[in-house]
Amino acid sequence: MVGFGASPLGDEFGRIDRAEGERAVHGAIDQGINYFDVAPYYGRTLAETRLGEALVGKRQAVILATKAGRYGGDPGSGFDFSAQRIIASVEESLKRLQTDYIDVYQVHDIEFGSKQQIIEETLPAMCKLREEGKVRFIGITGYPLHLLKAVARSTEIDTMMTYCHYDLLNSMAAKVLTPVARERGIGLINASPLHMGVLTERGAPHWHPAPEEVLRAGRQAAAWCRQQGGNIAELALQFALSFEQAATTLVGMSKVEHVRRNIQLAEVKPDPELLRGVLKIIKPVADIHWIVGRPENNDPGSVPSPNTVGDLM
Numbered sequence: 450m451v452g453f454g455a456s457p458l459g460d461e462f463g464r465i466d467r468a469e470g471e472r473a474v475h476g477a478i479d480q481g482i483n484y485f486d487v488a489p490y491y492g493r494t495l496a497e498t499r500l501g502e503a504l505v506g507k508r509q510a511v512i513l514a515t516k517a518g519r520y521g522g523d524p525g526s527g528f529d530f531s532a533q534r535i536i537a538s539v540e541e542s543l544k545r546l547q548t549d550y551i552d553v554y555q556v557h558d559i560e561f562g563s564k565q566q567i568i569e570e571t572l573p574a575m576c577k578l579r580e581e582g583k584v585r586f587i588g589i590t591g592y593p594l595h596l597l598k599a600v601a602r603s604t605e606i607d608t609m610m611t612y613c614h615y616d617l618l619n620s621m622a623a624k625v626l627t628p629v630a631r632e633r634g635i636g637l638i639n640a641s642p643l644h645m646g647v648l649t650e651r652g653a654p655h656w657h658p659a660p661e662e663v664l665r666a667g668r669q670a671a672a673w674c675r676q677q678g679g680n681i682a683e684l685a686l687q688f689a690l691s692f693e694q695a696a697t698t699l700v701g702m703s704k705v706e707h708v709r710r711n712i713q714l715a716e717v718k719p720d721p722e723l724l725r726g727v728l729k730i731i732k733p734v735a736d737i738h739w740i741v742g743r744p745e746n747n748d749p750g751s752v753p754s755p756n757t758v759g760d761l762m
């Protein structure tokens with residue numbers, strides 16, 4: 450199932466046409482997309498503001514997910530996982546999103562916090578908001594899979610999201626997170642099926658954290674796909690949608706045409722020959738994962754990259 454990732458509405462992948470962004474949201478709802486994911490961090494509140502404007506009169510038609518704990522600022526800073534900030538943050542998000550409840554409220558990128566604080570302070574604050582009815586469900590998001598798994602085992606969360614972890618370049622979420630999601634009854638959300646732009650014709654944005662060899666493999670796969678008359682983004686989305694344990698697959702969108710195409714693609718299986726060729730190109734870099742957040746939170750075998758502590762989502 451395709452969900453609407455709203456980070457592009459915050460100009461995270463380049464400046465967008467604001468009116469088109471709004472039409473993309475409306476088109477998505479009209480064509481049956483009902484899950485929208487955003488965060489205060491995307492465009493440093495711009496994405497929430499734009500999504501809130503686009504959802505006026507349509508709030509009841511969607512499941513609205515946002516986050517707290519990550520706000521931006523200098524590389525490696527701009528995080529606050531304190532209970533006080535989590536509680537204040539929901540009020541700010543409600544205002545920007547022009548609503549009086551959040552469906553899914555998530556701790557944003559838990560690898561930048563201390564595991565102890567996330568479990569003993571951040572998530573209890575989220576639980577309190579859930580009890581009060583300000584938010585309906587609570588969850589965690591982040592990159593290192595073993596940290597997500599450990600936190601999921603120690604608290605009553607409803608959702609768990611990772612990104613760039615089930616797509617043509619890396620499929621480790623299936624091994625590490627699927628069992629815990631099933632065991633604990635947690636909705637598993639698969640974000641960034643295009644590897645945050647690597648698996649597109651346009652290529653990765655400047656802040657992308659993947660090491661150069663991964664970016665290069667993405668470019669080679671895109672070129673080969675094009676030569677065969679295919680499109681790497683379309684193949685990548687079709688592949689990611691085959692991850693059946695995912696409750697939703699969040700693809701970042703701000704264009705009417707991408708919404709229309711991505712919904713169509715959900716109905717069609719990937720071309721087996723195209724898929725085989727791309728997987729062959731990607732094989733030498735498959736499952737490479739990068740360092741992000743606090744060292745103690747990283748997955749074993751994480752590699753450094755030029756944007757290691759940089760401006761990640």
Ligand code: NAD
Pocket residue numbers: 453454455456457462486487557558590591592610611612640641642643644645646649650682683699700701702703707710711762
């Ligand atoms: P993505 O892999 O979905 O790629 C987005 C890029 O692909 C954008 O530039 C978009 O314009 C482009 N695109 C979309 N459809 C296309 C198509 N059919 N053809 C060509 N290009 C296409 O990356 P993402 O946006 O980072 O991830 C999706 C969403 O998941 C985010 O918007 C966000 O909501 C969520 N997310 C959350 C976290 C987190 O919580 N830590 C991290 C990453 C992503």
